[in-house]
Ligand SMILES: [Zn+2]
């Protein structure tokens with residue numbers, strides 16, 4: 103059985119049984135058409151300006167997966183985050199680059215890492231300069247305000 | 256007036272040993288001589304076709320050399336274009352359309368060179384020009400256009416059509432066999448084509464043969480050069496013999512089988528038996544003897560609990576393919592993976608996927 107098919111089995115099992123770690127973060131996750139394209143809906147982590155909202159992720163597996171990392175992005179114009187390009191939804195996360203990827207990770211790990219990124223933005227490698235600047239200034243009110251403004255509009 | 260409709264006038268190399276002038280094209284020619292190094296003149300009058308003079312046809316080694324140079328330049332160009340596509344459309348698009356992009360690169364390269372009447376960099380490097388199959392005229396532009404279109408789009412569209420066709424045939428019984436033999440037939444055709452190329456050195460690409468785009472050497476060939484070219488063409492003939500043997504042993508049974516399955520629809524029962532024999536014969540001969548094939552190697556599969564029982568059940572799955580390990584193998588750090596999985600990953604990066612310790616492929620040890 104292919105690796106993607108194995109992962110599909112695990113993911114449905116994990117989500118059905120309500121695994122502690124993942125069910126907090128992941129609302130739903132399933133393949134589209136074939137096993138190379140996936141969609142995941144994740145919950146904004148509590149204690150962040152994203153709390154109370156759900157965000158859609160698009161995952162696409164290259165032919166060489168898991169030897170090459172999956173390509174992951176948020177829905178365009180939906181994720182205001184220091185490390186996410188708002189216009190395209192592209193994510194700057196080191197484990198998703200060819201240099202840092204390890205085939206020992208799977209799609210659940212990837213989604214979890216993205217959840218963690220929502221919790222802890224890295225202002226040193228910004229794709230959204232406005233938000234990164236506010237974070238650098240450590241102005242939490244402005245940070246919440248800007249994120250909420252983006253999400254609502 | 257286009258270059259393509261004008262006529263080459265050049266010196267005839269009468270002592271050129273491997274240039275064969277078709278009898279018909281020589282009759283009635285008014286031969287004139289030309290100074291060394293003089294460029295071929297281009298006459299504007301179409302009616303002087305018959306009085307045109309001939310350039311020596313190019314030999315196999317120089318054609319191959321030109322093609323290799325062109326391949327090299329195409330790959331540089333494609334690297335640049337991929338960068339542009341990546342910045343415009345993103346990596347995903349690049350991953351999803353590798354074929355389309357390589358076709359676009361070929362189209363671009365040939366349109367900027369061959370189509371507008373220039374030579375490709377490879378042709379310039381070896382000094383080749385296109386002439387028609389009789390060797391007395393330049394190639395018309397419409398033929399170049401047709402060649403470029405079929406050369407770039409032909410195989411791509413062909414495989415798409417074949418795929419669709421075989422999908423619609425899915426319900427009919429023995430489509431698998433048929434699809435296989437269609438592939439065999441195209442392969443055999445290509446082999447025959449390459450064979451003829453190695454023997455005669457005329458058309459390197461099959462579509463150039465179809466449209467009669469032949470190469471000529473763009474300068475006068477001296478005795479010494481022609482001797483050198485002769486010996487190197489001879490070594491290409493050896494390649495031709497190899498291909499000939501290979502095709503005879505491999506391709507012929509496949510063609511017979513295909514013919515039988517086409518004819519056999521009326522008299523099925525008899526031909527089925529025979530074609531099966533042929534198919535089997537073809538397979539046996541194509542196998543290399545002396546090298547153990549996959550089924551002869553004894554694999555260790557951890558699905559079987561009696562294999563390597565000291566590995567605890569929690570550690571019997573490979574983190575890379577997520578299955579029970581086949582031929583468990585370990586890098587210097589001691590983590591276990593399938594042999595195929597870890598070898599495959601270390602091609603990508605020479606480190607353990609779990610602990611990132613350095614791991615060269617020659618350091619990986621299979622457990623026995
Ligand atoms: Zn494995």
Ligand SMILES: [Zn+2]
Pocket residue numbers: 586588589590607608609610611612
């Ligand atoms: Zn290790």
